[in-house]
Amino acid sequence: xxANDAVLAAKGIGLRYPGQSAxxxxxxxxLLRRGEIVSLLGPSGVGKSSLLRVLAGLQQSIDGxxxxxxxxxxxxxxxxxxxxxxxxxxxxxxxxKNVAFGLDFKHQPKxxxxxxxxxxxxxxxxxxxxxxxxLYPSALSGGMAQRTALARCLARKPExxxxxxxxxxxxxxxxxxxxxxxxxxxxxxxxxxxxxxxxIDEALLVSDRIVLLGGGPAREVxxxxxxxxxxxxxxxxxxxxLRVEVLTTLRRAMARRH
Amino acid sequence: MTLVATAPQRTxxxxxxxxxxxxxxxxxxxxxxxxxxxxxxxxxxGTDILPPEGSFARKFSPGTAIPTLGSLLIGxxxxxxxxxxxxxxxxxxxLALAIGVPVGLAxxxxxxxxxxxxxxxxxxxxxxxxxxxxxxxxxxxxxxxxIYFLLAFAAVWPILLNTADAVRKxxxxxxxxxxxxxxxxxxxxxxxxxxxxxxxxxxGLRLAIGxxxxxxxxxxxxxxxxxxxYFILDTRDRxxxxxxxxxVLLIGFLGFLLDMSARALYQLAAPGSRQPRVS
Numbered sequence: 001x002x003a004n005d006a007v008l009a010a011k012g013i014g015l016r017y018p019g020q021s022a023x024x025x026x027x028x029x030x031l032l033r034r035g036e037i038v039s040l041l042g043p044s045g046v047g048k049s050s051l052l053r054v055l056a057g058l059q060q061s062i063d064g065x066x067x068x069x070x071x072x073x074x075x076x077x078x079x080x081x082x083x084x085x086x087x088x089x090x091x092x093x094x095x096x097k098n099v100a101f102g103l104d105f106k107h108q109p110k111x112x113x114x115x116x117x118x119x120x121x122x123x124x125x126x127x128x129x130x131x132x133x134x135l136y137p138s139a140l141s142g143g144m145a146q147r148t149a150l151a152r153c154l155a156r157k158p159e160x161x162x163x164x165x166x167x168x169x170x171x172x173x174x175x176x177x178x179x180x181x182x183x184x185x186x187x188x189x190x191x192x193x194x195x196x197x198x199x200i201d202e203a204l205l206v207s208d209r210i211v212l213l214g215g216g217p218a219r220e221v222x223x224x225x226x227x228x229x230x231x232x233x234x235x236x237x238x239x240x241x242l243r244v245e246v247l248t249t250l251r252r253a254m255a256r257r258h
Numbered sequence: 259m260t261l262v263a264t265a266p267q268r269t270x271x272x273x274x275x276x277x278x279x280x281x282x283x284x285x286x287x288x289x290x291x292x293x294x295x296x297x298x299x300x301x302x303x304g305t306d307i308l309p310p311e312g313s314f315a316r317k318f319s320p321g322t323a324i325p326t327l328g329s330l331l332i333g334x335x336x337x338x339x340x341x342x343x344x345x346x347x348x349x350x351x352x353l354a355l356a357i358g359v360p361v362g363l364a365x366x367x368x369x370x371x372x373x374x375x376x377x378x379x380x381x382x383x384x385x386x387x388x389x390x391x392x393x394x395x396x397x398x399x400x401x402x403x404x405i406y407f408l409l410a411f412a413a414v415w416p417i418l419l420n421t422a423d424a425v426r427k428x429x430x431x432x433x434x435x436x437x438x439x440x441x442x443x444x445x446x447x448x449x450x451x452x453x454x455x456x457x458x459x460x461x462g463l464r465l466a467i468g469x470x471x472x473x474x475x476x477x478x479x480x481x482x483x484x485x486x487x488y489f490i491l492d493t494r495d496r497x498x499x500x501x502x503x504x505x506v507l508l509i510g511f512l513g514f515l516l517d518m519s520a521r522a523l524y525q526l527a528a529p530g531s532r533q534p535r536v537s
Contacts, residue, residue, distance in 0.1 A: 058437060076440040088431035092453050092528065101449070102439035 007069060007192045008032040008160050010055060014063030015047045023062065025051065028223055030211065032160065032192045037182070039203035040196045041246070042213030048196045049164055051213075055194065056082050056162050068160065078108050080160045081153035085168045087145040089137040096133040099123055099151045108156070116155075123154035126188060127181060143174035147181070154189060161186070161193040167202070179206050200246050204228070204239060214250050224249050323503035330504055340512070342484040343474060346402065347516070350409025350470050351463070358414045358466075359459060362421025363451070372422065379418070387412040387473050391480060400481035405474075412473040413466035420462030424455035457528035464520040471513045486512075 013028040024047045032038055040048050053059040055066055057073040057080070066073040068080065089098045100120045103111060111119070124130055127147040137145060146166060153161055163182075167175045183206055186193050197203050203210045210226045226246060301320050309315040330336045365372045387408045394404035432454060436446040478487025486509055493502040 056438065076438060078440065082438040084431065084434070086431045088429070088435045090432060090435075090450070090453070092456070102436070102441065105439055105441050105445050107440035107442070 005033055006031040007034050008055065008066070008194075009070075010064060010066045012064040013051065013054060013061050013066070015050050015054070016062045025213070025223070026063070028064070030055075030194075032194055034159070034192050035186060035190055036209070037186055037193045037195060037207045039207035039210045040194060040213065041198065041200065041203045041210050042250070043198060046213040048213060052082075052162050052164050052194070052196055056080055058082075076107075077160075078156070079158055080162060081156050081158035082162045083146075083149050083153050083164070083166045085165045087137075087149035089140075089145055089148055091137050094134050094136055095129060095140065095148050096120060096124065098137065098148055099155050101152060103155060119155045119157065120151075123151040126154055126185060127151045141174075142170055143178065146170060146174075146178060150178075150181070150185065154185065157189070158191055161191055163193060163195045165196050165198070168197075168199075175202070182206055200243060204242055204246070210246065212246065212249055214252075317499035318503050319500075320503070322500040323507060326500040327504035327507055330501060336489065336505075336508075339484055339486055339489045340508075343478065343486045344512075346405050346409060346478075346485065347467075347470055347474060349402075349406050350413055350474075351466060353406060353410035354413035354417050354466055354470075355459075355463070357410070358417030358462070359421050362418040362459075362462075363425060363455070365418070366422035366425025366455075367451075379415070383415040383419075388476055391477070395481060402482070404480075405477045405482065408477050409470050409473060413470045416465035416469065417459065417462040420458045420465070421455055424458030425451065427458070428454050457524065460520070460524045460527055464517065464524065467516050467520050468513075471509075471516060475509060 008030070009032070010028065010030040013025065013030075014023050015025040015028075016023050028051070030038070040051065042048055050059065054061040055073075057066070057076045068077050089095075090101065093101065100116060102108060103116045103119065124133055127150050129144060129147055129151065132140070132144060137148070140148065149166070167178045170178060179202060182193065182195070185191070195203070195206060208228055210228065212224045212226065214223075226242070226249070228242065298320060305315050305319040306321065365375055390408060390411060391404070394407050398404040398407055428451060432450050433446070436450050441449070474485075475487040475490065478485035479491050482488055486505060490502060490505050493499070493505060
C-alpha cells in the first residue's frame with residue numbers, strides 16, 4: 001500500500017462551512033488507485049459533496065493537499081471527470097454532441113477532429129447507446145440520460161472518475177444496470193472511481209473500499225475505512241455481515257453526535 | 259382468459275393512436291378555417307347586408323376588396339410598397355437585436371445593473387413609440403431614419419427583457435458542467451449561455467415582430483412617399499375605398515406570414531424541444 005501508486009491522494013484535508021469557526025472535517029486522508037472504486041458513504045450534511053469538490057479542484061480546502069499523480073491539484077485537472085446526480089445534458093445538442101461537449105475547450109488536451117470522433121464513438125459504445133446517438137435529450141429516459149453523462153466523462157479518457165450520487169434519481173432496475181456499467185467502465189478504461197452514495201448496498205456492491213463519513217454539522221465528522229475482501233464475487237456470503245458492520249459504525253457515529 | 263381478452267384491446271389502442279395522431283391536426287385546421295370564415299362573414303354582413311342600398315359602408319365590401327387586392331398585386335406598384343415596408347421591418351429588427359441582445363445579456367448576468375436599469379426600462383417601455391414621432395423627425399429628419407428609430411425603439415424591449423430573463427433562468431447545472439470542464443469565460447458564453455438563451459431570444463423576436471408590424475403603419479403615415487402606411491393614406495386621399503380595404507387585408511395577411519416565419523425559425527434554431535420519446 002504505497003502512496004506513490006495512487007492516482008489521487010488527499011492528505012490532511014480540512015473542511016469548514018463558510019462563517020463557522022470549527023472544522024466540519026479534519027485530517028481526512030484518501031488514496032485512490034488505478035482500477036479501484038472507493039465509495040464515500042454517509043448521511044447527508046456530512047460534507048461528502050464538498051469533499052468531492054475539493055478533490056476535483058473545484059474548491060479550495062481549509063487544510064491539506066490533494067495530489068494527482070504526485071502533482072498538487074490546481075484547478076480542474078484535465079484527466080478528472082465528474083458526474084453528478086443531474087445528468088446536466090444540454091437540450092439543444094444531440095446525444096453525440098453532448099458526449100463530445102468540452103473536448104475542444106482550451107484547457108483540455110489538444111485532439112484532432114478524428115481523435116475526438118474516435119473517443120466519442122468509444123464512449124458511446126461503452127455505455128451501449130450507439131443506437132441513440134442522434135437523439136436529443138428530451139427523447140431520452142432517465143437511465144439513458146445518465147449513461148450519456150457517463151459517456152461524456154469517458155470521452156475525456158479520465159484517470160479519475162468522481163461521481164456524486166449519479167444513480168440517486170434512478171429507479172431500482174435502472175440503478176442496478178448502472179452499477180454493473182460502472183464496474184465495466186472501471187475495468188475497461190482502467191480508471192479510478194470515487195463514488196459518493198448514501199446507499200449501503202450500492203457501496204458494498206461496487207466498491208473495493210468504503211470510506212464512511214459520520215456525524216453531522218453540529219459536531220465534527222468522523223471517518224472510517226472498511227476494506228472489502230477481494231475478489232468481489234467471493235464475499236456475497238459475507239454481504240450480510242459487512243452490511244451490519246457498516247450500519248453499526250454509522251450508528252455509533254450518529255450517536256456520538258447527540 | 260385474460261390473455262385472450264387483452265390481445266384485441268391492444269389492437270384497438272393502436273388504431274386509436276393512429277386516429278388520434280391524424281385527428282387533432284385536421285380538427286385544428288378545420289377550426290382555424292371556420293374562424294376565418296366567420297370573420298369574413300361578419301365583414302360581409304357589416305358592409306353588404308346591414309347597411310341600406312347605396313350606403314357609404316358598401317364601398318368597404320369584401321366583394322370588391324378581395325378582387326381589388328388581386329389586381330393591385332399584379333397591376334400596380336403595391337409590391338414595391340410591400341418591399342419598402344418589409345425592408346423597414348428588417349432594419350428595425352436588426353437594430354433592435356443589435357442593441358437588445360447585448361444589453362439583455364449584460365442586465366441578465368449582473369444583478370446590480372438589472373436593479374439599476376429595471377425601472378428606467380419599464381418607464382421607457384410604457385411610452386408609446388409613436389409619441390416620439392415628432393422628436394424623431396426633428397432629430398433624424400424626414401425619410402427612413404426616423405422610422406428605423408421608432409421601429410427599433412418599439413422592438414428592443416421584448417428582445418432585451420426576454421434575453422435578460424433567459425440568462426437568469428439558465429440551468430445552474432449547465433454552468434457547473436462548464437466549470438467541471440475548466441471552460442474559459444468565453445467558452446461558457448459561446449457553448450452554454452448563448453445557445454441556452456437563444457430560444458428565449460427568439461421568443462422575444464417573435465413578440466418584437468408583432469409590435470413592429472403594428473407600429474410600422476402609423477410610422478409610415480409621416481413624411482414618406484412609400485410603404486403600406488403611406489399607401490393607406492394615399493387610397494384615402496384618392497377615395498379608393500376598395501383599395502383601402504384591400505391593403506388592410508394585406509397588412510393582416512403579411513403580419514400573419516411574418517409571425518409564422520418567426521415560429522418556423524424558432525423550431526429550426528431551438529431543436530430538441532420536439533421529438534418523440536424513444537427507449
